[in-house]
Amino acid sequence: MQGLINFFKTASVILSIISIVGVIFLFMVIGILNRRINRLRKRYDKLLRGRGEINMEELVSMHSKEIENSEIKLSELENDFKLQKDFIKRSIEEIQNQNNLAVSKIGFHRYNAFEYLKGEMSFSLALLDGSGNGLIVTSIFGRENSQMYAKEVKNLKAVDELSIEEEIALKMAIDKK
Structure with a gap:
């Protein structure tokens, strides 16, 4: 020891x-x-x-409810988005249809209708929409008087017979992109 x-x-x-x-x-x-x-x-x-203070079971339950609520909100937003998308598509189609009716192709040709006149005071003006419908306006200027004519165009073809100058104006309008 x-x-x-x-x-x-x-x-x-x-x-x-x-x-x-x-x-x-x-x-x-x-x-x-x-x-x-x-x-x-x-x-x-x-x-x-x-x-x-909360236990894990309550926490998981709360998170799953939040996820369900988020899915519902997401679904609602998706439906709203589809409605907006459809509305925009319809609006674009309406605008395109209206644009087809607007004058979108123009052909303009100036010329001298008579040999004794100078300055190309006569003209033919072709006005067409997106479907190829419209009219041709022709003004013939002379010393004594002036005349104006209008001819209808349907599907890029004139209803009445055209003069050479009117055909030039129509071709210019058709060739516009």
């Missing part, structure tokens, strides 16, 4: 140092574990989104 007491007297310094190192090591382990717990707590709080 005396040997054991002598051993402890001589080894007490070494045992104290080992104990101090062990305690420091344990404090380091506690610090590391404390940081891990704090990280887990932050992640858990983020998961709960400030809902306080």
